[in-house]
Amino acid sequence: MGVDENVATISRLEEAYEALDWDTVREILAPDFQNGGPMGDQLPGAEAVIAGATQAATEYFPDKKQVVLDLFGEDDKVVSRVRLTGSNSGKGIDWAQIPPNGNQVDVEWITIYRLDGGQVLQTWGQMDVAKMMMQLGAMEGGN
Amino acid sequence: MTPEEMRKGAEAFYDAMNRKDIDFIRENLADDFVEYQEMPGIPPTKEGVIKMFEGMFAAMPDARSEIIDTVVSGNKIAIRGRFSATQTGEFMGMPATNKPFSIEAMDIVEVTEDGKSKSHSGVMDAMGMMMQVGLIPSPE
Numbered sequence: 001m002g003v004d005e006n007v008a009t010i011s012r013l014e015e016a017y018e019a020l021d022w023d024t025v026r027e028i029l030a031p032d033f034q035n036g037g038p039m040g041d042q043l044p045g046a047e048a049v050i051a052g053a054t055q056a057a058t059e060y061f062p063d064k065k066q067v068v069l070d071l072f073g074e075d076d077k078v079v080s081r082v083r084l085t086g087s088n089s090g091k092g093i094d095w096a097q098i099p100p101n102g103n104q105v106d107v108e109w110i111t112i113y114r115l116d117g118g119q120v121l122q123t124w125g126q127m128d129v130a131k132m133m134m135q136l137g138a139m140e141g142g143n
Numbered sequence: 144m145t146p147e148e149m150r151k152g153a154e155a156f157y158d159a160m161n162r163k164d165i166d167f168i169r170e171n172l173a174d175d176f177v178e179y180q181e182m183p184g185i186p187p188t189k190e191g192v193i194k195m196f197e198g199m200f201a202a203m204p205d206a207r208s209e210i211i212d213t214v215v216s217g218n219k220i221a222i223r224g225r226f227s228a229t230q231t232g233e234f235m236g237m238p239a240t241n242k243p244f245s246i247e248a249m250d251i252v253e254v255t256e257d258g259k260s261k262s263h264s265g266v267m268d269a270m271g272m273m274m275q276v277g278l279i280p281s282p283e
Contacts, residue, residue: 003216070251070264072216074146079214079221081251081264110249110266112214112223124212124223126249130269131181139279 003073006115010078011071013113013120018066020057022050030119037111037125060093061086061105069108078113084127088136098138107132144258146215152258153210153220160208163200169193172260179264183235192263195235202234211247218261222250226267230276244275 001009009028016024029046043049057064063086070081085106092099111125133139144152159167169189178187185191199206206228214221227245230237248267255261274281 070219070221072214072219072221074214074216077212077214079251108264108266110221110251110264112212112221112249124247124249126247126266126268128266128269130273133270 001115001118003075003078005118006076006078006113007071007073009115009118010073010080010113010120011068014066014068014071014080014082017053020054022054025050025053028118028120030121033120034122037123038109038127038129040123040125059091060088062089063087070110076114076116078115080111080113082109082111083107084109093136093138096133096136096138098136101137103136105132105135107135144218144254144256148258149215149218149220149254150213152254153213153222153252156252156260157208157210157224160196160206165193165197165200168196173255176260177262179262180266185235198234202232202239203228203230205229205243218254218256220252220254222252224248224250240276240278242276244272246271246275 012024013028026046029049031046033046035043035045035049043052065085067083068080069083070079072079083106085104087102087104088098088100089102107128109125109127111123113120114122130139156171172189172192174189176189176192178192182195185195206226209225210222211225212223224247225245226248227243229243230240232239246268248265250263250265252260253262273279
């Protein structure tokens with residue numbers, strides 16, 4: 001697969017995350033892909049990521065939106081910069097001791113994907129978790 | 144610029160950060176440079192970013208930045224890097240912690256035709272940094 005196909009694949013993946021289209025996510029993420037993104041240790045493989053994303057979208061941030069701000073690739077890698085917004089209007093986030101308070105979250109997430117044969121085999125990524133915690137009121141500081 | 148020129152440009156900028164070369168940074172940033180990474184109290188402009196680096200160099204004299212991986216397309220380069228430092232002075236309103244930390248960061252830089260930095264976006268593992276210096280508890 002060439003760079004253009006890889007970029008198109010990640011474009012579909014980001015759209016699928018936005019649409020909660022888990023069949024497409026399942027098709028693109030290799031089942032045992034190496035997750036080097038935020039909380040990657042706790043979300044090993046495609047099914048764990050889908051479970052986590054489902055919980056975030058349906059329980060924590062039911063109005064979650066994501067917008068792709070940058071998307072480009074080189075050789076077998078593709079980069080995306082995504083802006084995530086939502087309000088904590090659903091359930092509280094137990095693991096972070098956050099009650100449902102309606103606070104707005106607005107953070108960026110940059111990921112490098114490595115693909116082969118149209119599937120994601122590995123990711124490296126950073127999301128501004130600290131800023132999100134501040135926006136949720138779970139940590140001091142922020143804006 | 145070719146991908147190799149883009150990568151050489153990123154390496155030169157990282158080298159300048161490591162030798163605290165504010166003149167190089169001033170020369171490298173386009174006059175209408177835009178900073179998309181929000182930083183407390185820092186205007187998203189060339190002058191704002193120069194002030195940020197001056198503050199960082201003073202507050203973290205041992206700061207080291209290294210490039211682990213790059214992805215280049217057209218006039219954009221994504222950089223996965225590692226930032227290691229000890230904050231020994233106040234920085235962006237945060238008091239010194241005097242504890243070393245080492246975290247990964249992702250940067251995307253847009254470059255002008257003559258090789259200057261036009262814009263920067265970035266996300267770093269601020270959570271990891273706060274855990275390593277003991278500002279917040281680490282998970283088991």
